[in-house]
Amino acid sequence: MATLAPQAPWAMRLVTDRLPVGPPSYTAVTLDPSTQTAVYTDAAGQPIEMGGHGTSKTTGTASMSGGRDGQKPQPQTQDDHTTDYESD
Template identity: 40%
Template sequence: MSVATHPVPWGVTRVTAFDPSAPVDVPHVELDPVSQTGRYFDPAGRPIEAGRHGSGKVTSRPTKTAAPGGDKRARDDDSTLDYASD
């Protein structure tokens, strides 16, 4: 039962690939100094209408559950990996 002979945990066999067809938009975000809300800009620097940007962290977001362009809120796809809990 030594772990050394079983370096890959069984749970890893359960991994499913994300959907590669789903777009992942990476808008530029700045903080509005007055309202303290995010202001989103497309790659050309044009403001994106509020609520029309994909949201949440894109760093490790599964594209299958990611909000594609036109969706507006991070879904319940992440836990402590994407943010600091302490």
């Protein structure tokens, strides 16, 4: 009887890294006590800019909920929210 080697589940075999993996561009992270924000520093101890993470904007969507045959559609009502992310 032949023995099959165990394999990862089908979906897990399709997973790949989304971004290239490499060393971080900073060597330390500290908290600035006056602004309560993170300060990233390089190997020489100089602060470096980490860039923006984007801004989320939520907007409402509206739709017409219809009446039955021969009736006018009901007024628009807000029935859902959509979140959109924009780069800084």
